[in-house]
Amino acid sequence: MKVLVPVKRVVDANVKVRVNADNTSIDTANLKMAINPFCEIAVEEAVRLKEAGSASEVIVMSIGPKASQEQLRTALALGADRAIHILTDEDLVPLSVAKLIHAVQKKEQVDLVILGKQSIDSDNNQTGQMLAAIGKMPQATFASEIKMNADQLTVTREVDGGLQTLMLPLPAVVTADLRLNEPRYAKLPNIMKAKRKPLETLTPADFDVTLKSHQTVLKVTPPAERSAGVMVSSVEELVEKLKNEAKVI
Amino acid sequence: MAILVLAEHDNASLKLDTAKVVACGQAIGGDIDVLVIGHNCNDAVSSAQQLNGVRKVLVADAAVYANGLAENTADVVTDVAADYEHVLAAASSHGKDVLPRVAALLDVNQLSEVIAVVSSDTFVRPIYAGSALATVQSLDDKKVMTVRSSAFDAVASDGSAELVTLTQEVAPQVEFISQSLTVSERPELGNASVIVSGGRAMGNSENFGILEQLADKLGGALGASRAAVDAGFVPNDLQVGQTGKIVAPDLYIAVGISGAIQHLAGMKDSKVIVAINKDPEAPIFQVADYGLEADLFEAVPQLLELL
Ligand SMILES: Cc1cc2nc3c(=O)[nH]c(=O)nc-3n(C[C@H](O)[C@H](O)[C@H](O)COP(=O)(O)OP(=O)(O)OC[C@H]3O[C@@H](n4cnc5c(N)ncnc54)[C@H](O)[C@@H]3O)c2cc1C
Numbered sequence: 001m002k003v004l005v006p007v008k009r010v011v012d013a014n015v016k017v018r019v020n021a022d023n024t025s026i027d028t029a030n031l032k033m034a035i036n037p038f039c040e041i042a043v044e045e046a047v048r049l050k051e052a053g054s055a056s057e058v059i060v061m062s063i064g065p066k067a068s069q070e071q072l073r074t075a076l077a078l079g080a081d082r083a084i085h086i087l088t089d090e091d092l093v094p095l096s097v098a099k100l101i102h103a104v105q106k107k108e109q110v111d112l113v114i115l116g117k118q119s120i121d122s123d124n125n126q127t128g129q130m131l132a133a134i135g136k137m138p139q140a141t142f143a144s145e146i147k148m149n150a151d152q153l154t155v156t157r158e159v160d161g162g163l164q165t166l167m168l169p170l171p172a173v174v175t176a177d178l179r180l181n182e183p184r185y186a187k188l189p190n191i192m193k194a195k196r197k198p199l200e201t202l203t204p205a206d207f208d209v210t211l212k213s214h215q216t217v218l219k220v221t222p223p224a225e226r227s228a229g230v231m232v233s234s235v236e237e238l239v240e241k242l243k244n245e246a247k248v249i
Numbered sequence: 250m251a252i253l254v255l256a257e258h259d260n261a262s263l264k265l266d267t268a269k270v271v272a273c274g275q276a277i278g279g280d281i282d283v284l285v286i287g288h289n290c291n292d293a294v295s296s297a298q299q300l301n302g303v304r305k306v307l308v309a310d311a312a313v314y315a316n317g318l319a320e321n322t323a324d325v326v327t328d329v330a331a332d333y334e335h336v337l338a339a340a341s342s343h344g345k346d347v348l349p350r351v352a353a354l355l356d357v358n359q360l361s362e363v364i365a366v367v368s369s370d371t372f373v374r375p376i377y378a379g380s381a382l383a384t385v386q387s388l389d390d391k392k393v394m395t396v397r398s399s400a401f402d403a404v405a406s407d408g409s410a411e412l413v414t415l416t417q418e419v420a421p422q423v424e425f426i427s428q429s430l431t432v433s434e435r436p437e438l439g440n441a442s443v444i445v446s447g448g449r450a451m452g453n454s455e456n457f458g459i460l461e462q463l464a465d466k467l468g469g470a471l472g473a474s475r476a477a478v479d480a481g482f483v484p485n486d487l488q489v490g491q492t493g494k495i496v497a498p499d500l501y502i503a504v505g506i507s508g509a510i511q512h513l514a515g516m517k518d519s520k521v522i523v524a525i526n527k528d529p530e531a532p533i534f535q536v537a538d539y540g541l542e543a544d545l546f547e548a549v550p551q552l553l554e555l556l
Pocket residue numbers: 013037038120447448449450473474475476477488489490491492493494504505506507508509510511512515525526527528531543544545546
């Protein structure tokens with residue numbers, strides 16, 4: 001069974017971002033970039049499936065600018081076997097991304113696609129579900145546990161009320177939540193080895209997909225700041241303020 | 250122009266989220282119909298009929314829909330969507346599971362977590378964990394979007410919408426194995442007017458007991474940071490934040506939580522925020538209306554006594 005893991009290059013989760021001067025986007029110049037944390041969890045899970053003998057090959061892919069190859073190399077250092085880069089400087093919406101992933105899945109005859117549940121930049125939480133729809137595949141989103149037995153996939157999902165467990169036939173799509181695993185740190189020899197692993201570069205035009213324009217971002221603005229509050233000196237003062245000033249208790 | 254709202258329910262009852270998404274529909278303007286997909290969901294259906302401003306309630310009731318699985322649900326929504334210009338659902342785990350699938354089947358993109366309506370094709374949504382707000386115009390002929398329910402006030406329950414029974418049935422693709430839902434007498438996080446949240450500093454699940462007592466005294470819900478959930482102190486459904494639940498109660502009490510941006514993303518729209526932390530530099534104090542620099546194991550028991 002081949003496993004495909006799409007990964008996205010995003011601003012590192014620890015960096016505080018700012019809206020640019022003309023309110024059109026986020027100023028990402030010179031910020032530390034990283035593999036989206038949920039994508040990293042997805043890569044780790046795929047590598048574990050291979051280590052357990054359930055997967056034969058782990059392919060990672062990324063759609064984005066040339067620099068996305070850094071994140072592909074990171075994924076290769078974590079244990080993926082080879083990488084596919086679809087080079088584009090356009091900021092594609094999830095539907096277009098899902099169409100390209102589906103094209104790769106078909107070409108590579110992949111049975112299981114594991115994606116991060118959302119990217120921490122656009123916070124869309126759509127791509128996996130869209131891929132499943134396009135490929136008429138079953139989906140298990142927000143996974144906190146994956147078990148593979150023969151051709152049956154059992155997935156536990158984090159849902160609003162607790163946990164839900166589903167059994168899916170392959171091919172299928174799984175999206176990773178935070179508690180699926182804790183990704184390993186890439187060791188230096190693996191980082192070196194990753195440099196020699198195959199990385200193929202393609203463009204959207206290499207695939208038979210029609211990408212459309214779906215939306216226009218009219219402006220990007222900072223959210224309203226909360227005005228600074230006060231420090232209270234005791235629990236008594238806190239209770240007094242909550243009762244008489246804020247009137248919330 | 251008509252708007253379809255996918256109901257949020259557990260068959261037995263309709264969730265308040267639905268009334269909030271209907272409010273978003275009213276902000277867009279047009280006839281609003283609610284679609285209930287489930288099994289033996291009569292009570293949810295009659296609550297939906299009472300929602301103010303709803304024209305019709307469409308019902309697909311069959312055993313295959315009992316567990317709200319995305320594949321079956323999305324197929325029905327996509328069928329019904331033919332007659333609508335907008336398709337809305339709550340940005341709940343169910344809405345997030347189903348709606349992108351619907352969007353892809355309709356060959357349109359989705360707008361996630363809409364918090365404000367500018368016009369019938371232009372909406373505001375947070376990006377980068379709420380560090381910025383994007384105003385986005387949809388160019389698609391159908392607008393499919395999940396709605397952040399904490400950003401809208403529920404419509405009243407004084408209506409009497411017409412009932413329409415749907416008959417399409419779809420073949421199941423996925424086998425439902427089991428569900429373990431957290432049982433709690435406390436209000437749901439999303440609709441509680443008071444939330445008491447604990448972080449890594451709680452140390453273990455026994456210690457969360459004092460926060461449970463505090464929540465119960467205030468008639469509130471219990472929440473947690475990711476660190477507290479990851480450490481296994483409390484179940485996953487209590488996580489508040491960018492990738493957990495987004496809440497906006499009247500009172501949010503953060504206890505032993507540092508205030509990472511991912512946590513703030515889930516609670517900074519609360520009306521009043523209280524932070525109890527022993528580190529005066531903790532970023533949570535920057536968003537707190539009332540900050541108390543104290544050891545939580547002294548402050549919380551004191552608080553319990555004074556309330
Ligand atoms: C992709 C991604 C998604 C994430 N999503 C979320 C999310 O949805 N929700 C979320 O919460 N986090 C999320 N996080 C994690 C987030 O970045 C923080 O790591 C997390 O919120 C920290 O939790 P905490 O505040 O409980 O722990 P810490 O940051 O460790 O803070 C503990 C606090 O307790 C205080 N303290 C210690 N002892 C005491 C005491 N005795 N009395 C009083 N105070 C004390 C300390 O001063 C400290 O401020 C996410 C991270 C990533 C990378």
